[in-house]
Amino acid sequence: MENKKLNFDKFKVSPRKGSNIKKTIAVMSGKGGVGKSSVTSLIASKLRKDGKKIAILDADITGPSIPQAFGIEDRIRALEDGAMIPAKSKSGIEIMSINLVLDSKTSPVVWRSSIVTNVLKQFYSEADWGDLDYLLIDMPPGTSDIPLTVFQSLNIDGVIAVTTPQDLVGMVVEKSLNMAKMMGKPILGIVENMSYFKAPDTGKVYKIFGEGATDDIANKFAIDTVSKLAINPKITKMIDEGRIEDVEEKDLDNIIKKIKNL
Numbered sequence: 502m503e504n505k506k507l508n509f510d511k512f513k514v515s516p517r518k519g520s521n522i523k524k525t526i527a528v529m530s531g532k533g534g535v536g537k538s539s540v541t542s543l544i545a546s547k548l549r550k551d552g553k554k555i556a557i558l559d560a561d562i563t564g565p566s567i568p569q570a571f572g573i574e575d576r577i578r579a580l581e582d583g584a585m586i587p588a589k590s591k592s593g594i595e596i597m598s599i600n601l602v603l604d605s606k607t608s609p610v611v612w613r614s615s616i617v618t619n620v621l622k623q624f625y626s627e628a629d630w631g632d633l634d635y636l637l638i639d640m641p642p643g644t645s646d647i648p649l650t651v652f653q654s655l656n657i658d659g660v661i662a663v664t665t666p667q668d669l670v671g672m673v674v675e676k677s678l679n680m681a682k683m684m685g686k687p688i689l690g691i692v693e694n695m696s697y698f699k700a701p702d703t704g705k706v707y708k709i710f711g712e713g714a715t716d717d718i719a720n721k722f723a724i725d726t727v728s729k730l731a732i733n734p735k736i737t738k739m740i741d742e743g744r745i746e747d748v749e750e751k752d753l754d755n756i757i758k759k760i761k762n763l
């Protein structure tokens with residue numbers, strides 16, 4: 502039997518008229534808590550510092566942490582013609598997140614996934630994004646309904662997977678990579694977060710979580726870019742203070758370069 506390529510065109514949604522998004526990149530992880538939102542925020546901040554026009558769509562709808570990282574207190578505004586105006590970070594990164602429409606940022610999102618996926622599509626297609634070089638999508642962890650909707654409905658140009666050195670997480674990130682492959686999306690690279698710790702006084706490097714399987718996984722999937730991001734207490738502190746844009750992080754330089762060459 503002929504092996505037909507899956508065609509999801511009928512599910513596609515487009516950004517509203519007047520929005521011009523050059524490239525859209527999804528940031529995934531196999532499981533929660535590996536630092537996907539932190540990595541998304543750091544990448545966005547660096548690209549912005551380099552003069553690019555950037556937006557983040559926080560698709561981690563039940564655990565949205567992007568507004569916290571950027572210290573956003575503004576709300577998303579809706580205009581009479583239905584356009585949604587994203588909130589803006591200090592450096593000018595546009596942000597759409599469910600936490601910016603809830604009455605309180607501690608309100609839980611107790612919605613069925615069909616509603617969540619519709620909200621997400623609405624954010625993408627009704628936001629007034631203007632001209633963007635890059636839209637980064639902070640995906641929820643795993644390979645559930647929402648990542649599937651993002652892949653089927655949005656125009657994704659590339660995928661970044663975030664993992665940590667632990668074996669189990671390595672195994673789980675393969676699920677995300679396989680999902681991206683199944684959906685025909687190019688994998689730009691893997692970020693191994695919490696890869697090492699460099700003692701500030703001696704400069705000695707400690708592999709606190711051991712040697713990761715990330716390089717082997719990258720080889721297996723023919724992925725040429727692996728960024729190894731240190732455990733950096735400054736990242737934790739700056740996110741707590743809503744100042745992620747003030748972190749200088751050289752460890753992500755190779756993935757940033759890959760994004761710029763997309």
Ligand SMILES: Nc1ncnc2c1ncn2[C@@H]1O[C@H](COP(=O)(O)OP(=O)(O)OP(=O)(O)O)[C@@H](O)[C@H]1O
Pocket residue numbers: 530532533534535536537538539540561564566641642694695730731732733734735736737738740741
């Ligand atoms: N390299 C790092 N160094 C120090 N702290 C970090 C680092 N990466 C992430 N963190 C901290 O770990 C916590 C979890 O990170 P984050 O929210 O980015 O994870 P996540 O994978 O997006 O989680 P989830 O998808 O479950 O929401 C954050 O509080 C962040 O400050």
